[in-house]
Amino acid sequence: MSTQSTDPPHVRLGLFLRDNPMIPLLIFLFLLIAALEVMRPGIVIPIRAGRDGLISTFWVGNLVKFAIPLAMLAACQVLTMLTAGIDLSVGVVATVAAFVCATLSSIWGATPAVLIALSTGVVVGLVNGFGVGIVRVHPLIMTLGTGLVATGCLQVYQRMVINAGTEIPGGLEWLGIGRTFGMPNGLFLFIPFAIFILWLMRYTGFGRILFALGSNERAASLSGVRAWHVYLALYVLSGVIAALAGLLYLGMIRQTSLSLANPLLLPSVAAAVIGGTSIFGGRGSYAGAIIGALILRVLDTMLTLMQMPEGARTALFGLIILAVTALYVRITGTR
Amino acid sequence: GSHKAYTIGVSNTVQGNGWREQMICAMRAQALVEGDVSNLIVAHRNTDSAGQLEDINNLIEAGVDAIVLNPSNPDALNSALESAMAQDIVVVAVDAGVTAEGAYVLSNNQEEYAYLGAKWLFEQLGGSGDVVYMRGIAGVSADTDRDNGFKRALEEYPGINVVHEVFTGWQQDQGKQQMFDFLATGIPFDGVWTSGIDNVIVDAFVESGAPLVPIVGADNAGFVQYLSEVEGLEGAAVTNPGSVGGAGIALAVDILNGEAPDSQTVLVDPVLWENTTEEGQATIAAAQNPNLDPEWPVSVTVPGWTDYTMEQIIACEGPGEG
Amino acid sequence: MTELPLLDASGIAKSFGAVRALTDARLTVDRGEIVALMGANGAGKSTFVKILTGALKPDAGQVRIRGAEARVGSPAQARRSGLVPVYQEPSLIPDLDVADNLRLADTPVDPFRAWVSELGIAGLSLSDMIGDLPLATLRILDLARALAAEPDVLLLDEMTAALPTDLVEHVLKVVRAKANDGLGVIYVSHRFTEISELCDRATVLRDGRSVGDLKIEPGVEERAVELMLGQKLALGLRDTAGGAAHRTGTPRLRVRALAAAPKLTDVSFDLYPGEVLGVVALEGQGQDELFEALSGFEPPSDGTIEVDGTPMTFAHPADAIAAGLTFVPGNRAEALLSQRSVRENIALPFSARIASWGPLKLRHERERVGYAIDKLQIDTRAQGEVQRLSGGNQQKVTIGRWIAKGVETLLLFDPTRGIDVRTKRQIYPLVRELAENGAAVLFYTSELEEVPLACDRAVVIFNGRIVDIIDAAAADEATLMRAAHGLTGEDSAA
Amino acid sequence: MSAFVRKHGWTLGLALLLLALTVVTRLIQPTFGVNGFESLARAALPFAFATAGMAVVVIVGGIDLSVASMMAVTGVLAAVLMERMAGVPALVIVLAAGLVMGLINGALIVLTRVPDIVVTLAMLFVWEGTALLILETPGGATADWLEASIRGFFPVEGIPKALLIIGGAIGVVWLPIRRSKLGLSIYATGSDERAAFRSGVAVGRTKIAAYGLCGLFCAMGGLSLAALTGIGEPVPGPYLLASVAAVVLGGVVLGGGKGGLLGPLIAVFILRIIRTILTLMAIDPNVTTIVEGTIMVAVVMLGTWATTRGARR
């Protein structure tokens, strides 16, 4: 029944870390980067002369660049996990959006292509929201199912455009591969996006309702929340974010593929949970997910550069993820 | 004449990659132009060997006359294939081989594929230098076959040293990221061998402003286009036609019509197109098809085997459709 | 030789992060003794009970059982040492049936059955799913399971808080009888009547510290409250509810022939602005269905609801809220966002409608939330997560939400469940104040003594229909009790 | 009667659906008979075991994303061991390895207090890597009797051995457990962990046991992969998502405490027979993906709709 003032320092440190869970995550991130620098001296150095004296391979820039689409998809997971949901269709939606955009822009031009691509996200989101919010199907199954259906549709669509050629809208290419002061132009999209998501979660009624639904749906509806409105809006938002991430990815990879962004699905879930979002709903942090995405990317680099059998590499990846989250849980006392 | 009405079953275990999609389209187009095929049943999804066994058994249940499959593994499917052959169903494996007794194999020679490209690369480097070796998926037969070919070439060139070996998972984004990482370490290398994730590797060099090194890839439309368009790129595309699937259908129909070849195994040997010589450049210019889906191999036909036209394979329609 | 106490705990301390729930708690129980554990909301009673029964690990302290130091590592271990608790929340497994729940805790079936009927629950089948049973029944089952385990010491944490009066009687009777057979009992409650009726002795906790032992004797309430609160509080003045409200004009709420499966068959009443209408009913007479229908949770099967003269149908609580009807459920687990802060919990209704999904009005929110916290004196030390508040303070949050929002018609279902005496004394005037400012309040309580304190009139529901309407200010407990049992006599006020 | 229907309504509905689909199969392909059924049962083997394992951990309130990877490990282990030693000891080692992997998953979840989904996501990679370390490339060989043991019928024509193995293995392992205190504890923990703890359940040990059981079933799944293909493949197959789908379709509620193993097993057969029907009907494979996804969602939607209606009376 008293205050912290008398607590010993280690208790106070624990409390501080618990209230600022970002700090241990950031520390992990920097430790990993330091380990990488030890492994490959010089890799973190920002500017190195390349051919024609240009700013050369700036690893930190690459790190950020590849973390952006992952962090965007992680936003879908964080938002849906707040309501104890999950969105397993994001990888497919991103892939569909990218594919549709690349094939349509050679036919109809960039703007309609981008709009149609984003609307695929809306459509999948509507279906997800309908299933989760109105029919009350478990989100895991619902989004898994829509992901499958969307894959099928993409394959049918692909048949129609085998010979249409592809074109990547200039704006997306600029975002995807362009750099400003060595940092990727994707940040021009991502920084406003991240601010929007952080703002949405903390300072809007919608954000509050997401937390509320995940903590106790009955309590929320007793307070007058119509859950299905929220789910519909949420999954549409998630679909649009996924489509947007897909477009950015298209600009980065500059190659269409029927499975372009699919491999980002599991990492997007991992980034969200490493960042301290609870799959049981009611607790989540987007800032954490962003750092989670960066951590995953650094790990990718480390393992790519290590010379060891592929099996050991894969296993090590899993072990490090586990160690990071376990330590994080131990330090912050949350789960 | 008197047209037969064969039903042919197709089994494939990788979905959503351009090469395999082309293979399926080639099968459909060839079945369409073969007058004797009335129905093509395609089981085409992402699965493992056990799933392929299931598909083959389902095809047997459906009463097909022949099964053309791209096997996920040479040894794993024998039980189903043997029971198919016991019911007089013709079995043709395309792209990779199977060990089942009595099955026909019409395969791209994967070991040769890797050997050819690697040898060109090592030759290009003058027999000594550091190379990056970008493989496919660990633990998959095709990757193992190619690895054998690559190792064989490596043995012949003791001056060549592999500085990075990595699995791209045959994913564009992964390959590109990995190349960025290699470039960022600052450890120099002189050439890159890829297992078909190729044009994004070129992109990675160009985007990071690193000097290009010789790159070996496959005959995917995107990469072939780069070979003639990207300034300063020295490279070679090794053919690995997905249209081998169409050839498989043709072979199956021949066998059903009693015109079985002498040998059970036909290897389609790859060809290498490089852009460092003039003839090479001419070949590449002729092969180019910038409108084609960039993941599709540009060699859409297998001369001597397939009979369909470019339009037909792109329409991707089989018998009983459209 | 003097007999060693059955249970002797001393120096118990426990912190949850920054919150010191217990600093120095001590307590002894002898054979055959019933010891009340008293304290205001958040004093640490439940934490103490959990530590004694192995559900929580203490930071410091000693527990002796019959003089021997005992390490109670888990509830299972406590059970083996003869310490058997009934916690505040039901500790039965919702997805298992009764029989499996017994098997899980190695409880013999026959004694259990005997206790269940002894405690006044009839018609229980062992194959009933726990999740389908009402809260009051669960409390009884929990107790019956504890009794069937043949404990040496029984620890009851607000066992009666969610029980209707008739079941409380049964419980008190059984506990008394067991104590006479030599059982030691630790009894946590906020109800003085029960404590003075049942207990031999009381230990008072204040701010996590044992501050005194009292012998239960007439007039002890005064002293107990002083110890609990660390200050004097005038108790005993039964400032009953204000006079007759102005029941004229259009009623705020007009209910006619309302029926809802399974229990509610035919209920009609009018509720006027400025009025607090009590609802008196024993367990399961249809009051749950009545409140669910009025709050839009489950549509009624028959009958009409008019609000300010306009007929309404509620398909969702949002409809009811739009019509000005707000509902505070009795079970706080239904109403709270347990992992969210006090502030977010109270501010929840502000963001409910789509129109308010935009930016939060933070200043307005802070003001309203602050107002509600002050009004209800919510202990906000552990405000980061509502689940870290004590049970009573959690209960206050559920009401505070609507105090902050402002209400026209408030449907209160047993709002004082588990609330300490001081807070109760704050809640009655609060309800009256709301009414005086024009709100209409429907007030169900399981504690009949509250009816005259808060209500103007009371409707008595028995067997799904209204059997009597009583002028509450004049009604004593006996009258209400008789009515609640369906014995409408001439002496009930007209 | 009605209580029985209420409690097992979902499973009964699934059984009826399976029956209807079998009839449909016969209508499409009149020659579809016992042999078709036998190969269907064989194809269902790995799915059935993955699903059984997943069901147990979902009932205890968790989820195991590493099932397919554990199957890959045990599959290659079987193929490697059987090349070198007698079949039966190899079998025992494989089953034990599965059990141990599951116990490791469970112990990590309990000890680190990291949520199940995160631990098993990490272990998905660890076990996948382990499989590659055991066998770099597809290979090894299984004993002939293993292949023979899942092929054909026993004791009479019409009862596929594979079906007996599924029923037998799961029955022998699960039924006694389900009836025991451990089974109750599994359900109790999944239903309400705190209440279970307070009822005296050793929650941590129960979870570990459930994960161990899942590992054991995965070992059986790995063995069936080895038996089906005759070799070991170090790359995980599509069993993770399929098992989650079957578990949910089978009436086990994600979140724990509800459902059994029979429903999910019937669901496995439903999903397999749908695949067969689509092949027999020669549906365009791209459309097949759409159809499979739609059916999965539609069935669960229908079920959710029916149960919420039922609950509202």
Ligand SMILES: Nc1ncnc2c1ncn2[C@@H]1O[C@H](COP(=O)(O)OP(=O)(O)OP(=O)(O)O)[C@@H](O)[C@H]1O
């Ligand atoms: N898990 C927890 N985390 C943080 N604080 C807690 C937790 N559990 C209890 N507390 C705090 O410990 C203190 C004592 O709580 P406890 O539940 O023991 O009170 P109580 O005496 O039972 O109150 P009530 O009469 O309201 O039930 C309270 O301040 C409460 O907020």
Ligand SMILES: Nc1ncnc2c1ncn2[C@@H]1O[C@H](COP(=O)(O)OP(=O)(O)OP(=O)(O)O)[C@@H](O)[C@H]1O
């Ligand atoms: N074994 C446990 N594991 C995790 N958290 C626990 C455990 N036991 C209690 N808690 C937490 O302690 C807090 C207070 O406990 P609880 O809600 O059971 O009692 P309470 O609020 O004091 O009850 P009341 O005051 O109504 O008697 C809650 O947040 C609860 O989640």
Ligand SMILES: [Mg+2]
């Ligand atoms: Mg308490």
Ligand SMILES: [Mg+2]
């Ligand atoms: Mg409490």
